[in-house]
Amino acid sequence: MENILELQQISKTFPKSNFTLDNVSFSLPYGAIGGFVGENGAGKTTTIGCILNTVRKDNGTVKLFGREMLDVDTALREKIGVVYDGDNFPSFWTAKQLSRVMAGFYAQWDDALFWHYLKRFQLLPEQKLRNYSRGMTMKLAIAVALSHRPQLLILDEATSGLDPVMRDEMLDVFLEFVQDERHSVLLSSHITSDLEKVADYITFLHNGRLLMTVSKNDLAYRYAVMRCRENQFRALDSGDIIAYRKRDYQIDVLVSDGEAARKKYHDVVVDHVSIDEMLLLLIKGIR
Amino acid sequence: MRGLLKNNIYATLSGGKLFGIFMCLVGSIAVSVVSQSLLIGYGLTGIVGFTVCALIVVQKEFTSKWGKYKLTLPVRRADIIKSQFWNHLIWLLVGVVFAGAGIGLSWLFHGCQFDQPLDILMLFALGVSISLFLGALYFPLFYLIGEERGEIILGIALLCAFVMDWGLISILNDLFGPGRTAILIETAALFVCSLSAFFLSCPLTTWIYSRKEY
Numbered sequence: 239m240e241n242i243l244e245l246q247q248i249s250k251t252f253p254k255s256n257f258t259l260d261n262v263s264f265s266l267p268y269g270a271i272g273g274f275v276g277e278n279g280a281g282k283t284t285t286i287g288c289i290l291n292t293v294r295k296d297n298g299t300v301k302l303f304g305r306e307m308l309d310v311d312t313a314l315r316e317k318i319g320v321v322y323d324g325d326n327f328p329s330f331w332t333a334k335q336l337s338r339v340m341a342g343f344y345a346q347w348d349d350a351l352f353w354h355y356l357k358r359f360q361l362l363p364e365q366k367l368r369n370y371s372r373g374m375t376m377k378l379a380i381a382v383a384l385s386h387r388p389q390l391l392i393l394d395e396a397t398s399g400l401d402p403v404m405r406d407e408m409l410d411v412f413l414e415f416v417q418d419e420r421h422s423v424l425l426s427s428h429i430t431s432d433l434e435k436v437a438d439y440i441t442f443l444h445n446g447r448l449l450m451t452v453s454k455n456d457l458a459y460r461y462a463v464m465r466c467r468e469n470q471f472r473a474l475d476s477g478d479i480i481a482y483r484k485r486d487y488q489i490d491v492l493v494s495d496g497e498a499a500r501k502k503y504h505d506v507v508v509d510h511v512s513i514d515e516m517l518l519l520l521i522k523g524i525r
Numbered sequence: 526m527r528g529l530l531k532n533n534i535y536a537t538l539s540g541g542k543l544f545g546i547f548m549c550l551v552g553s554i555a556v557s558v559v560s561q562s563l564l565i566g567y568g569l570t571g572i573v574g575f576t577v578c579a580l581i582v583v584q585k586e587f588t589s590k591w592g593k594y595k596l597t598l599p600v601r602r603a604d605i606i607k608s609q610f611w612n613h614l615i616w617l618l619v620g621v622v623f624a625g626a627g628i629g630l631s632w633l634f635h636g637c638q639f640d641q642p643l644d645i646l647m648l649f650a651l652g653v654s655i656s657l658f659l660g661a662l663y664f665p666l667f668y669l670i671g672e673e674r675g676e677i678i679l680g681i682a683l684l685c686a687f688v689m690d691w692g693l694i695s696i697l698n699d700l701f702g703p704g705r706t707a708i709l710i711e712t713a714a715l716f717v718c719s720l721s722a723f724f725l726s727c728p729l730t731t732w733i734y735s736r737k738e739y
Contacts, residue, residue: 292596292739309735312599320597325589330539339535342528343598392597 241265241301242390242422243272248288248298259284259446261298266439269419271412273437274426275517280443282426286394289424290320302390316344319383323395326379329368333361333378337385344386355381359404372399380408384415391415391423397432405429409436430513440513442520449520462496463515465489465507474503483523492519529600529608536582537616544578545623552627561638564631565648568624572652573659575620577679579612580663584675592672593739606664606731610723613660617653624652643708650712651690654719658686661719661726668733693718 243266250259259281266272274282287293289300291307299306307314327336333356341347356363359377367375376399383391391412397405412423413436427433433440440457442449452461466474471482471489478499480492492511493499500508511519548571555567586592595605628645631638639645662682670678697714701707 287738290597292593294736294738309602312601315597315599318597320594322590322594326591326594328536328586328589328591330585331535335535339528339532342531343600344528345599 240268242268242303243289243424244299244301245285245289246299246301248285248300249296250284250288250293251296252284257281257284257446259288262443262446262448263298264439264441264448264451266422266424268422269416270438271416271423271425271436273430273433273440273513274424274443275428275430275433275440275513276443277517277521279445281446282443283394284446285443286392286424286426289392290318316346316386317389319386319388319391321376321379321383321391321393321396323398324372325367325375326382327367327375329366331367332364333367334363336367336378336382337363340382340386347386349385351387352381352385355384359407373401373404376400377404377408380411384411389421391421391425393423393425393427395426395428397425397427397429405432406435412436430517434513442517444521452516457511457513457516460495460497461511461516462493462499462508463511463519464491464493464499464503465509466491470503470506478502481519481523481525483519490515490519490523492516492523526600526604526608528598529595529604530611532595533579533582533608533612534615536586537579537612540578540581541575541616541619544574548574548623548627552623552630555627556630556634559635559638564628564638567627568648569652569655571624571627572617572620572649573655573683575616575623576613576656576659577683579616580660580679580682581675583609583664583667584672584679587672587675596739602735603731606727606734609664610660610727610730613656613723617656620656621649621653624649641705643705646712647708650715651694654690654693654715655683655686657719657723658689659683661722662686664730665726665733668730668737690715690719 245265246263248259248262251257257279262281262285274285276282284293288295289302291309302314303317331339337349337352341349353363359381361374361378361381367378370378376396380396397408400408409432412425415421416423425433425437438454439451440454441451466489468489471491474491478493480494482489482491496508496510499506551567551570555563596602659682662685663679666678666682667675693714694711697707697711701710
């Protein structure tokens with residue numbers, strides 16, 4: 239499968255904050271939505287910074303569309319749409335002014351498409367951005383990111399300021415975007431239910447380290463969580479355990495093959511695992 | 526580059542419009558009364574003030590994520606810096622036009638209010654060189670010290686620009702004494718020194734900015 243984005247052994251150390259992004263590797267195929275989850279300070283924004291060259295990586299390679307992107311590769315950046323969390327644009331502009339400025343940056347800027355999104359997202363073109371709500375500024379940033387017809391969308395917590403109805407609409411927009419199999423989305427989010435809805439792959443980060451990347455199918459049909467009592471837990475084969483976490487009356491055990499676990503351990507309850515639960519087991523549990 | 530220039534001009538316009546209105550009000554007073562010092566103040570404020578507006582905008586970009594967002598646009602870092610230097614020159618020109626209009630109108634209504642017409646050239650040289658020194662100091666310091674200290678850096682750069690001009694004029698006065706030739710030499714020296722500093726500052730700022738992380 240051809241990848242639109244490939245990270246190999248990316249490392250970055252910030253000596254002042256004592257944070258290290260440690261050998262992060264993952265890839266995103268064409269036509270896919272990749273979810274990026276981890277607690278605050280896990281390294282999601284740093285990884286996105288390394289991808290977009292806003293942060294200088296210490297080691298490793300990032301390939302976008304099959305090649306490394308340098309500062310001079312402006313043509314590659316034409317193909318990327320970016321949305322950051324919060325205010326992406328100066329507050330003294332209007333959406334109309336923003337459109338004029340963006341038309342000067344992007345050769346493929348589509349004014350009609352931008353106005354279509356403004357209408358669809360119910361944004362006022364003449365209003366100063368300082369008067370926009372947080373949700374409106376996020377919708378505007380998504381409209382801008384889509385209006386130069388990029389091939390890859392990179393969104394850093396872009397849905398966090400939106401209400402559930404608008405979030406759902408945005409997720410539909412992302413699904414439409416990847417429909418032709420030539421476009422991809424990398425979406426970092428704390429709202430794991432969003433990723434469950436749209437992501438084809440989910441990458442888990444913790445303390446600057448990559449925990450794992452799983453496909454949505456594997457998450458839905460293969461990975462599972464076993465609810466064990468103390469004696470049941472002691473009888474488990476250690477090779478079956480990815481991570482476990484002691485709760486009040488049970489021990490939750492993450493396994494990579496739920497079906498095999500059901501067959502092997504008849505008396506143990508085996509449940510589907512959500513992204514939230516998997517994240518908690520990987521981060522707070524014992525691996 | 527077109528997008529960057531548009532961005533900078535739109536951004537400066539938001540504060541520049543207000544400053545333009547202020548300059549019109551002060552200008553109308555400076556033109557209607559006969560006062561050399563008021564006219565000098567108006568001229569210097571106009572030439573330096575618009576470039577200060579342009580510099581304030583550079584910092585304002587970092588109150589949102591726009592400063593970081595720009596790096597994801599199809600532009601090179603060197604072009605971002607070049608566009609800021611160009612923007613500085615554009616607003617310097619606007620300031621010169623404002624100052625020129627005020628002094629020209631005053632001359633039209635009341636005659637030359639300076640001791641000699643050559644003093645007007647000196648006034649413009651002084652204003653332009655303060656603006657150029659200001660830009661030459663502000664841009665590298667801004668990216669070197671940090672965006673969050675923009676106001677302090679602007680204040681320091683403005684003071685330093687005044688001191689540099691004052692120092693330069695004092696040295697040249699000592700060397701050449703008063704007179705027409707001295708004024709011409711001082712004017713040329715102010716232009717040459719400030720322009721050199723401004724154009725040398727651009728690659729230096731680019732070098733600093735190319736190492737910045739956001």
